[in-house]
Amino acid sequence: MTRESFNFKVSVIVPVYNAAKFVRKAVESAVHVDEVGEIILIEDASPDNALEICTQLEKEYDKVILFRHPNGENRGAGASRNLGIVNASCEYVAFLDADDYYLSNRFEVDKIKFQDRSVAGVYNAVVNVNLDKADFHKIYTIIKPIDPDKLFHYLLRGTYGHFHTNGVTLKKDLLDKLRGFKTDLPLHQDSELWLRCALAGKIVAGCIAEPTSVVVTHGSNRITSKSNKSKLKYWLSLMEEVSVGKIGPYNYLILLRNVFLKMTSFMDILNVIRRIRLL
Incomplete structure (x- = not known):
């Protein structure tokens, strides 16, 4: 297949909650990227004026499409991303949080891979900057390319790092097959999905x-802490899969170790025993 014959277009899904100050920058970081076919905004009943800004962006840019949950309900980031996946029209899907933004090289390596x-998927490096700490920069990445057949193992162990939701591009049919994000998880919905993706498809290193x-x-990020309880629920959810x-x-055994490290009560032990699957 030649590069000329390969039509690589991506649906970028942006869940929007309480991000009125940031969502325009997020959209405009993606809208002029050649590989972006559409930007799907899911406005999630924000308490600020994010809906007004999203409506303006949809009018300004042909690539921008705005959706809301039925009755304008708030359903969380996972449900919002799932709504975006259902409505995505491109073969490939990527994600962008409404208070973050893409760099110009976001899809350069993806298109080649x-x-x-x-x-079925490509992961890339992402940098974290803290608006309250001018000198704070942290890179989310996998530090070396991993054989796709071993990616589940190394993500489970965390040996070579992890990747961030903003740096992942996946085939839509893989996300459809896996039914997207688990909305019953309050946190770690993305990490849980990446592990399932690593089992179900060929996921390779990008940039x-x-x-x-x-x-x-910043101070108004939707999620600010991750407790042992939420991590235990995440590992237990994976055990069901x-x-x-x-x-x-x-x-x-590694999965069981991860579970046991987060258990704090006898009821947790019973919960684990109930979920153990041998076949």
């Missing part, structure tokens, strides 16, 4: 040496 039609987007940390037969004894 996806010319291999067996590739991992330099950032392709920026995560902005896998078995020893599916991921192998060694990976299952």
Whole structure:
């Protein structure tokens, strides 16, 4: 397949909640990128005037499409991303939080990697900047390319790092197959989905040496803390998706270790026993 014959267009999904000050920058960082076919805004009943700004952006840019949940309800980031996935018209899907923004190189390597039609997803480096700490910069990345067959194992262990939602591009049919994000998880919906993606498709390294987007940390971010309780729920949710037969004894032991490290009560132990699957 030649580069000329490969039509690489991405649906960028942006959940919007309480981000009136930031969403324009997010949209405008993506709207002029050649590989972006559409930007789907999901306004999630923001308490600020984000809906007004999203409506303006839809009028200004042909690529921007605005959706809301039924009756204008607030349903959270995972449900908002899922609504975007359902309505995406491009073969490829990427995500961008409304208070973050893409850099100009966001899809440069993705476009090359996806010319291999067996590739189902690409992960890239992301930089985190803190508006309250001018000298704070943290890179979210996988520090070395990983064989796709081993990606689940290394994400489970965290050996070589993790990737951020803003740096992931996936085939829409993979997301459809996996039914998107689990909305019953209050946190870690993205990490849980990336593990399932690593099991279900060929996910490869893109631009991992330099950032392709920026995560902005500020006082009004929707999620500010991650407790042991939420992490336990995340690992238990993953246990419902896998078995020893599916991921192998060694990976299952690692998963059990992750679960046990977050348990704090006898009821947690019973909960784990109930979810253990051998086949």
